[in-house]
Structure formats: structure tokens, C-alpha cells
Amino acid sequence: MSASPRIVIIGGVAGGASAAARARRLSEGAEIVLFERGPHVSFANCGLPYHIGGVIPERQSLLVQTPESLKARFALDVRVCTEVLAIDPVTQTVQARNLQTGETYWQPYDALILSPGATPIRPPLPGADDRRVFTLRNLEDMDGILAAVPPAGSGRALVVGAGYIGLELAESLRHRGMEVCLVERLPHVLGVADADMVFPLHEELLRQGVDLRLGTSVSAFEDQGDHLFARLDDGQGLACDLAILSVGVRPETALAREIGLAIGSTGGILVDDQMRTSDPHIFAVGDAVEVRDFASEAPAMLPLAGPANRQGRIAAEVILGRASRYKGTQGTAICKVFNLAFGMTGLSEASLQRKQIPFRKVYLHPPQHATYYPGAHPISLKLLFEPETGRILGAQAVGVEGVDKRIDVLAVAQRAGLTVFDLEDLELTYAPPFGSAKDAVNMAGFVASNVLRGDVDLWELEELQALSGEQFLMDVSSPLEYSTGSIPGATCLPVDTLRSRLGELPRDKELLVFCRVGLRGYVAARILAQHGFRVRNLSGGYRRYVLWKGIHTQFVACERDMKEEEKG
DSSP, rough: OSSSEEEEEEOOHHHHHHHHHHHHOOOOOOOEEEEEEESSSSGGGGGGGHHHHHHHHGGGGGGEEHHHHHHHOOEEEEEOOOOEEETTTTTTEEEEEEEEOOEEEEEEEEEEEEEOOOOEEOOOTTTSSSTEEESSSHHHHHHHHHHHHTTTTTOEEEEOHHHHHHEEEEEHHHHHHOOOEEEEESSSOOOSSOHHHHHHHHHHHHTTTEEEEOOOEEEEEEETEEEEEEEEESSSSSEEEEEEEESSSEEEOOOHTTOOOOOOOOSSSSSTTSOOOTTEEEEEOGGOOOOEEEETEEEEOOOHHHHHHHHHOOOHHHHHOOOOOOOOOOOOEEEEEEEEEEEEEEEHHHHHHHTOOOEEEEEOOOOOOOOTTTOOEEEEEEEETTTOOEEEEEEEEEEEEHHHHHHHHHHHHHHHTHHHHHHOOOOOOOTTTTOSOHHHHHHHHHHHHHHHHHOOOOOOOGGGGOOOOTTEEEEEOOHHHHTTTOOOOEOOOGGGGGGGGGSSOOSSSEEEESSSHHHHHHHHHHHHHTTOOOEEEOHHHHHHHHHHHHHHHHHHHHHHHHHHHOOO
């Protein structure tokens, strides 16, 4: 391709705008035309819920770039309110229509970049076309929601779907003073995550006054004049002032399908690692493309802003002669839920099970900084890794502070191909207000490496349902801790007294030990193993049991309700 190609980009925001700016930085001679169907070419769509909540007070703050600013700095020809109607890959032209004037014309290209994004799924529910039922994708959607919000301190909102956007909307609408009902079909929020790691989010939502209804979905909406009425599939219903559907997104692939571009197994536009489609002159980036999952190398749809930005850059670089390649998406993400944060990278345990990928897992609950410094809060961390090599497959964390730092470090470690053994050696910043001499990431490495080296064997909570007389359940916490709660059926034998009480332990049984968070259980397991006992420790300890018990109860209830619904 020439040093001065004609580059046409369909769609702005993360992928398209990044591609345009990168192309200009690489070539002053390129002709770059960017079509955007809406009135805004580059806006912070991840900030939309926070403007609804008033945390970002100025709407103007969400406008990252305007056509005028992009023309002034990058000499880009940005045409907003212009819809691309068709693509002719033979003549290498696109047909565009100015939505304000109605003018239709053909624009030639040497290279075409598709960045149409994804559109919110709007289930075909009776009454879902009511003007008070919204989705959230752009500034216009946001404006419509704000216009429907009653005066501060009044009204009720229904949020359908408890993914990242649904959770952010629930918090934002509570900040607006509204009563909020959050409905989720699954037995837990954040379906991309593991149930045992998001239970604290359930507690936080309830603590903040959100009416959380799990294992439930909306079956219909009804217009009741001043109010919208939502019927739920459990037979109940509720009146609200507005409802927001946040049940996922669907890639916009209409243009790609019309010209016969290959579509991947997940429904996204199929691209290679240079973001090139099945047509060598057409590239695609962002939420509309099928990507390769970094950990499993399987096809995936992971609509995230960071990957979209990188894909846009790569497409521009390849068009202008650079050998850039996209190396897969990890799904690294984080979500604020009132006073908690949940973050993850890589694959979840549920995903690994579905893909039948062997894995091991450990749990730990270290503080985000030194406990002797005021304000320390625990981080619940789950690490998933390969049984043979220790390669990192995924991680999840939830806590008040420090979640972002640990997930970011683990995401970098995964991207770099590090193993759990390498985590032991990472040299991370330490001062009492910021961390510990043995950071949470180091601790995760220690725990996982101990398992792989054979220093400790683990038992899993699911085994509690089939305990036999061949096992002896031991809580090695202090008597005071034991009195505040323990796993039913456990005998209290504090770790600091074990050496003097070995004679009290049954040598003909396997000892299943645990403590509050797992560390003293590990110490107890090492003592007992070296004294000839068969022993296994519970990674994550009693705190993990509490989370598991809470979510397990919800799973059972939801499964029961679903079975009753199927019978009906």
C-alpha cells in the first residue's frame, strides 16, 4: 500500500478514533475519513453511568474529542451524523448518507476499518418498547435516562441485568436518591466471575439499600399511566418510574455480513492477529470482532475499551506498513460497587470447567497494606493456575482497597508468561500505607507454589457433603474465634497447642484442617504431616466457607425456583 493511502473508518469511540489518530501520527500524507452515525465521535462511554449518578457532574467532561479538535490536531476528516449504508469491496467504496441533509454519496478507500461496536440486547418482551424502558450505549441514551429520573430523593428504578454496567447503574441511581431494584437471571451478579468471589457484592448491594433479586427475570412490562409495571417470572411484579435493560451486547455485523465477510463462531467479525478480515483491504476492531482468548486461545467475544484501543492502533499500523500483531484478550476488568471493588483477569473457574481445561486454585485474604498501619482491609483473592507448570490462568479479587493493583500485577504476570513460582520473586513497592513486605501477590505465589511443590495438600468445601467416619474436621483457630463461628462438626484444636496434643488426634483418620483465612491451617498441616498424620488444609479457611455457604444457599434456592418454573 502507498505511503499516502485513502483510509476510511466506520465508527468512532475507542477503536475507530484510536485508529484514525494513530494513522495520522504515522503518515501526514494519508487521507483519513471517519464516519460516525451519531453526533459524537469520541466519548467516554465507560463514564456514562457515573454522570447519571452525578459523580461526573459535567456532561462535557465525557466528550474526549470532537470533530473540530480532531481536525485541528490530526487533520482528520470526521463526518458525524453520517451513516454508512453499503460497502462495495469490488470498487473499494462505501456509500454514506448525511442524516441531517439526506445527501448520499460514495467514498473511495484503499483500506477500510470497521469499528461499528456492539448494540445493547433488547429482549423481545411485551411492553419493552415503552418510552420508559431504556438501554445505555451512548450520550443520547444517557440523556434520556436522566430526563426520566424523578427529582432527587424520589422514584424507583428497575435495572435488569447485574453485569458491569448493571451494577454501575444500580449504584448511580441510588446516588440519585432513587429506590433501585436489581434483577438478575443468574444466581449471582457478574456472570463472567465465579459465584464464590462475588458474594461480598451481594452483601454490599443489600447494605446500600438495593433490592437485589437473583434467579429472577422480567417477563413483561405494562403501562400503568404514571408508572411502568414490570412483571417478573417468579409471579411478582413492581411499579417503577423507569427500567434499564443491561443484559449484554450484540456485535453490529450487518455491514460485514452484507458483503460476505467471514463471521466467527461467537458471532463477531472474524479477523486475524493483524485485525484483517477475510477481505485483505478491510480491517475490523473493537466490540464487533471475535478475538482470541489469551489464556485458552479459544475464540471469544470480550467487549472492553482497552483492547478496542489497541486493536485500532494495530489496524492503522498494519495499513501503514508496520508488522504489528494483536496478542489476544485477557478480559482484565474492574467494577466499583459502592464501597467495594471487584476485579479479574484471565479465565474464571467456571470458564475453565466449561472448556475442560485442567487447573488448580488457591484462595487467600491478605490485607491491602500492613495491618499495623491504620485502615487495613482484607482483599479476598482467588488464583487459578495450571497443575503441571504453574502457568497463571486467571485471578479474581474483591475488597475495599488495593484490588486494582493486585489484578493489574497478575494481569501483567499472565501476559508475560510468568508462573506462580515467579510470583514469589516479584519485588513490589512496600511501605506500611501501601502494602506489606510480603505483598498479596507474593503471598498468592507462596500458597500456589506450596501446593505444586507438594508441601501441602488441599481439601475442597464440596467434600463437606460427603464426609465419612474416615475424616476428622479440625479448626485450628483460637477458642475465641471458634466461638464466633466455625464449620459445623469441627473440633477446635488451636495451632499453637498442636505439638502438645498430638496424642489426642486419631491416626487412623485423615485430618481436614482449617483456620480463619488459611495461613494457620497451612502451618498446622506442616506440623501434622511431619508427625506422620494424613492431613489436608482448606485454602482460604473459614472466610472462604462463609462466602461459599452464602452463595451455595442462593444457588440451591435459584435452582429450586427454576425447576418449579419448568414444571409449571
